[in-house]
Amino acid sequence: MRMRSGDIEGAIEEFDKAIAHLPTFADAVVARAELLDSQGKWEFACGEYERARRLWAEMPAGAPDRRYLFRHRGHLAFEIEAYHLVRSNVRNKILPQLAHGNALFSRGRPKEALDSYERALLLKPDLPDVLALKGEALSAMGRYQEAIEAFDKVLASVPTDAETLNARGIALMALGKQAQANADWRRQLELLPTGQSAARACVAMRQANYEVAFKEFGLALAKEPANAYWQLYRMTADRLIGASLDPITLPARRHWPFSLLALPTGQVTEQAVLAQADTPNRRAEALFQLGVLALAGNPTAARGYWSEIAERGAPMLIEYAAARNELARLGS
Amino acid sequence: MFSVILYGRNDSHGYNLHKRAAISFNALAEVMSDSDDEILFVDYNTPDDHPTFPEAIHDTLTDKAKKVMRILRVRPDQHAHLRSKTHLVALEAQSRNVALRRSNPRNRWILYTNTDMLLVPRDDRQSLSDILGELEDGFYEVPRFEIPEMLWEAAFDRRDPAGNLAKLRDWAGRFHLNQVVHNYMPMKYDALGDFQAALREDMFAIHGFDESMILGWHCDSNLAARLALYRGRVDTLIDKVFGYHCDHTRVAAANNKGRATRMNDQDQYIWNVASPYVPAQAETWGWPDIEIEELQLDRDTAYQRFTAGLTSTITPATAPFVTTSLEWQLYEDLTYDLPHTLPFVCDQVVTFPRSTAVMVVATRPDFLHGFAKAWQAMGFTGSVLVPEECDGLPSGLEGVERGPFADLLPRADIFIFEFGLSTQLPTEPVRAGRPMAPIDRQRLKVIERLLKRVAATEAGTRPPARRTPRRIIGVNVIYNKFWMLFTDNISANINPFCSQVLAGLVREDNSIKGKVLRFRGRYGL
Numbered sequence: 010m011r012m013r014s015g016d017i018e019g020a021i022e023e024f025d026k027a028i029a030h031l032p033t034f035a036d037a038v039v040a041r042a043e044l045l046d047s048q049g050k051w052e053f054a055c056g057e058y059e060r061a062r063r064l065w066a067e068m069p070a071g072a073p074d075r076r077y078l079f080r081h082r083g084h085l086a087f088e089i090e091a092y093h094l095v096r097s098n099v100r101n102k103i104l105p106q107l108a109h110g111n112a113l114f115s116r117g118r119p120k121e122a123l124d125s126y127e128r129a130l131l132l133k134p135d136l137p138d139v140l141a142l143k144g145e146a147l148s149a150m151g152r153y154q155e156a157i158e159a160f161d162k163v164l165a166s167v168p169t170d171a172e173t174l175n176a177r178g179i180a181l182m183a184l185g186k187q188a189q190a191n192a193d194w195r196r197q198l199e200l201l202p203t204g205q206s207a208a209r210a211c212v213a214m215r216q217a218n219y220e221v222a223f224k225e226f227g228l229a230l231a232k233e234p235a236n237a238y239w240q241l242y243r244m245t246a247d248r249l250i251g252a253s254l255d256p257i258t259l260p261a262r263r264h265w266p267f268s269l270l271a272l273p274t275g276q277v278t279e280q281a282v283l284a285q286a287d288t289p290n291r292r293a294e295a296l297f298q299l300g301v302l303a304l305a306g307n308p309t310a311a312r313g314y315w316s317e318i319a320e321r322g323a324p325m326l327i328e329y330a331a332a333r334n335e336l337a338r339l340g341s
Numbered sequence: 342m343f344s345v346i347l348y349g350r351n352d353s354h355g356y357n358l359h360k361r362a363a364i365s366f367n368a369l370a371e372v373m374s375d376s377d378d379e380i381l382f383v384d385y386n387t388p389d390d391h392p393t394f395p396e397a398i399h400d401t402l403t404d405k406a407k408k409v410m411r412i413l414r415v416r417p418d419q420h421a422h423l424r425s426k427t428h429l430v431a432l433e434a435q436s437r438n439v440a441l442r443r444s445n446p447r448n449r450w451i452l453y454t455n456t457d458m459l460l461v462p463r464d465d466r467q468s469l470s471d472i473l474g475e476l477e478d479g480f481y482e483v484p485r486f487e488i489p490e491m492l493w494e495a496a497f498d499r500r501d502p503a504g505n506l507a508k509l510r511d512w513a514g515r516f517h518l519n520q521v522v523h524n525y526m527p528m529k530y531d532a533l534g535d536f537q538a539a540l541r542e543d544m545f546a547i548h549g550f551d552e553s554m555i556l557g558w559h560c561d562s563n564l565a566a567r568l569a570l571y572r573g574r575v576d577t578l579i580d581k582v583f584g585y586h587c588d589h590t591r592v593a594a595a596n597n598k599g600r601a602t603r604m605n606d607q608d609q610y611i612w613n614v615a616s617p618y619v620p621a622q623a624e625t626w627g628w629p630d631i632e633i634e635e636l637q638l639d640r641d642t643a644y645q646r647f648t649a650g651l652t653s654t655i656t657p658a659t660a661p662f663v664t665t666s667l668e669w670q671l672y673e674d675l676t677y678d679l680p681h682t683l684p685f686v687c688d689q690v691v692t693f694p695r696s697t698a699v700m701v702v703a704t705r706p707d708f709l710h711g712f713a714k715a716w717q718a719m720g721f722t723g724s725v726l727v728p729e730e731c732d733g734l735p736s737g738l739e740g741v742e743r744g745p746f747a748d749l750l751p752r753a754d755i756f757i758f759e760f761g762l763s764t765q766l767p768t769e770p771v772r773a774g775r776p777m778a779p780i781d782r783q784r785l786k787v788i789e790r791l792l793k794r795v796a797a798t799e800a801g802t803r804p805p806a807r808r809t810p811r812r813i814i815g816v817n818v819i820y821n822k823f824w825m826l827f828t829d830n831i832s833a834n835i836n837p838f839c840s841q842v843l844a845g846l847v848r849e850d851n852s853i854k855g856k857v858l859r860f861r862g863r864y865g866l
Contacts, residue, residue: 039576039577042580043577043579046579046580047521051463051580054580055580058580062476062477062479062576063477065477065479065574066477066478077570077571077617078573080572080573081572081573081574082573082574083573083574085573085574087574088526088573088574091525091526092526094525095525095526098525099525099612102608102612102613103612103613103614103615104527104566104570104611104612104613104614104615105612107570107615108526108527108569108570111570111573112573115573129615133613133615136615138615138616139615167620169620204545205546
C-alpha cells in the first residue's frame with residue numbers, strides 16, 4: 010500500500026521487515042529491489058532481483074501431469090493484492106476472479122480461492138475452466154465427492170480435458186475408487202502428446218505403470234538432466250520392473266531429494282532419510298522409497314511403509330497413488 | 342538461446358517505417374551473441390509481385406542482421422481464407438504463430454517484440470543472449486520507454502546499432518526518457534507487446550497466440566492473461582534490459598482510427614479469459630501443415646536469382662545505348678528490343694513462389710527461348726506452360742510444357758502475353774516503321790483471342806486450391822496497337838514506355854461494355 014501511495018522509504022522499511030521475518034519471501038525481495046532500483050541503487054538491486062528469482066526457482070513445483078495451477082511458484086502476495094484491486098475496478102469479469110482465486114490457491118488458501126471461483130461462476134455458470142478450478146479447490150479442502158461432481162460436469166462437456174482427468178483421478182483415489190482413478194489416468198496418458206514426457210511419466214507412475222514411467226522419465230531427463238525427481242522416479246521404475254539398474258549418479262547439491270537417491274547406495278540410513286523428511290509430503294516420498302527397497306526381500310515391510318502413505322499421505326502425491334496401486338497388487 | 346518474433350509486410354505502416362524497422366532489426370541483431378539466436382520476420386500478405394519487407398530495405402541492414410534473420414513469407418493466397426473476416430491486411434496472431442512453429446527448437450526462449458523497438462542491456466557488457474541464458478524459467482516483460490520522433494529520425498544511423506544503443510544510454514537520463522507505465526495485472530505494463538519473453542515450451546503448451554483474434558489489438562494482453570494464468574506470475578526484466586520504442590504518432594498507422602478503431606473485444610480476450618489454452622486450435626495453430634516459404638538476406642537472394650536468370654540468357658550490350666521511339670506514327674510497329682525487355686519481364690516474376698507455373702502466350706520464338714532459360718536460372722521449379730495454339734515457337738525447351746490452352750489454363754498461376762512480331766530478326770532496328778507480315782498478324786490474332794479468354798474466364802479457371810486472382814503480364818503493350826486491348830481487359834498501371842511491360846489483374850468491369858467484352862472473350866468472338 011505504501012508503495013502504491015508513493016511512500017518509497019516507508020515501503021522499503023516494510024519490505025525489510027517482511028524479509029527479515031521470512032527471508033524466502035521472494036515477492037517482497039523483488040518489490041524492494043524495484044524500489045531501490047528506482048532510487049538509483051541499481052547495482053545493489055541487481056543482486057536482490059537475482060535472489061528473488063533464485064528463491065522462486067527453488068520452490069517446489071507441482072507434478073507436471075496436474076493442472077497448470079500446481080506449477081505456480083511463489084508466495085504470490087503481490088498477485089493476490091493486484092488481482093483484488095483489478096476485480097474491484099474491472100467488475101463482473103471472469104479473469105480477475107479467476108486469477109485472484111488461483112493466487113490464493115497457490116498460496117495454500119483453497120477456501121478463499123473457492124470463493125473467487127464461485128464469484129466467477131456467478132458470471133458464467135458451468136464454465137468448464139472455472140468449474141475445474143472449483144473442483145481443485147474442493148479437492149484441496151478434502152471435499153472429494155463434491156470435487157468429483159464438479160469434474161464430472163467439466164468432463165461431460167470437454168471429455169478430452171487431460172488436466173481434469175488427472176484431478177478426478179486424484180479425488181477418486183482419495184475415496185478409494187482405485188479402478189476408476191486408474192481409468193482416468195490411463196485416458197489422460199492417451200491424451201497427452203508424446204512431447205510432454207514428464208507429464209506422461211508422472212501419470213504413468215501414479216498408475217504404477219513402471220514400464221511406461223521408466224521410458225518417459227528417461228525422455229524427461231534428457232530434457233532436464235538436473236531434475237533430481239526425474240532421476241529418482243526413473244530409478245524407482247527401473248527397480249520395480251526388475252530391469253538392470255543404471256549406476257546412480259548422485260547430484261552435487263545435497264538438498265532434498267538427495268537422500269532418497271542415496272538410499273539404495275547405502276550412503277544414508279532409513280533413520281537418516283526419515284529424519285530429513287521434514288514435511289508430511291517428504292515423509293510420504295521417503296516411505297515410498299523405503300517400500301520399494303524392501304519389496305524384494307521383505308514384502309511385509311513394504312506393505313507397512315505403503316500403508317502409512319495410504320492412510321496419512323496427501324492424495325495428490327504420485328507416491329500416494331503408486332502406493333495404493335502397489336498395496337492392491339500385494340493383496341492388502 | 343532465443344528467437345525474436347516479428348511480423349509486418351511491405352507497405353507503409355506508420356511514419357518512416359523503413360527507418361524505424363532498420364534501426365530495430367539492426368539493434369536486435371546487435372544484442373544477440375548465441376549461434377542459435379534468430380530474428381524470425383513473418384512477412385504477411387505482401388503482394389506476390391513485391392519483395393518482402395526486409396528484402397526491400399536490405400541495404401540498410403547490417404551484415405549481422407542479415408545473417409540472423411529468417412524471413413517466413415505468408416502469401417496473399419495463404420491469407421485469402423481470412424480476408425473476408427477482417428479489415429486488416431496483416432494478422433498478428435497468425436504471423437507470430439507461423440514463426441513460433443518454425444522457430445529453432447534449440448532455443449529456450451521466444452521474445453515477442455515489434456519492428457520499432459531497441460532493447461538496451463543495462464550492463465553494456467552483456468548481450469540479450471547472456472541475459473536470457475542465465476534467466477530462470479518464467480514469463481517476463483519490460484516496460485516500454487518512448488523515443489521522441491525527432492531523436493530517432495534525426496540522430497540515429499540505421500547501420501550503426503552499437504552507436505544507437507550508446508546514444509540511448511545517454512539520452513535516457515538527459516531527456517528523462519525512462520518512465521515506467523504500470524498497468525493492471527495481468528498486463529503489468531503499458532504497451533506490453535513490445536517485450537514479452539516466454540519459454541518456447543510454454544508457448545507450445547498454451548497453443549500459441551489465439552488465432553481467432555483477427556481484428557487487431559490486444560493480442561499481447563491476451564497472451565499476458567493466458568501466460569499469467571499458466572505461470573502464476575508476470576515477472577519483470579527491468580533490472581536487465583530497457584526497451585525503447587521509436588514513437589511514430591505523427592502519422593496514424595492504418596490500424597489506428599482513434600476512437601473509431603475496430604479491435605478485438607477486450608472483454609472476450611482479456612477480462613473473460615478463463616484458460617491458458619486455446620484447445621480449438623491445439624492441432625492447427627501456426628499452420629503446421631502449410632508450406633511457408635523461407636528467405637534469407639545473406640544468401641540466395643532475389644537479386645542473385647534475378648541476375649542469374651538474366652546472365653543465363655542475355656549478353657552484355659556492346660553499344661552505349663540503343664534507341665526506340667513512342668511517336669504516334671509507329672503505333673503499328675511491334676518490334677521491340679528483347680535483351681532490353683527481358684529484365685523487366687523477369688522483374689515482374691522473380692518475387693513469386695518458386696513453384697509458380699507461368700503460362701507464356703507469345704509470338705516471338707526468341708522471347709520464349711530467352712524467358713524459359715531465365716526462368717530456370719532464377720530457380721523456379723514450376724513449369725512454363727505454352728499453349729499449342731501459339732504457332733512458330735520452339736519445341737523441346739527444358740522446363741517448357743506444350744498443351745491445349747484450355748488444359749493449361751487451370752494450371753497457370755500467372756500469365757505472360759507477349760505481343761511481338763514472330764518475324765522480327767535480332768539484328769533489325771526497333772520501331773523504325775516496319776510493317777507487319779501476314780503471319781505476324783495471324784499469330785497476334787491468336788494472342789489477342791487467348792488474352793480475351795483469360796480475361797473472361799480467369800476467376801472460374803483458377804487452380805483448385807487457389808483463392809486469389811492471377812496476375813497478367815503484358816509484354817510490348819505500351820503505346821502500340823495492343824495497349825488498348827490490354828488495358829481494356831487488365832487493370833494495369835501507367836508504366837513508362839521504356840519498361841515495355843504492363844501488369845495487373847483482370848479488370849472488374851460490371852458495365853454493359855465490360856459484360857459484352859467478357860462474353861465475347863469467353864466464346865472467342
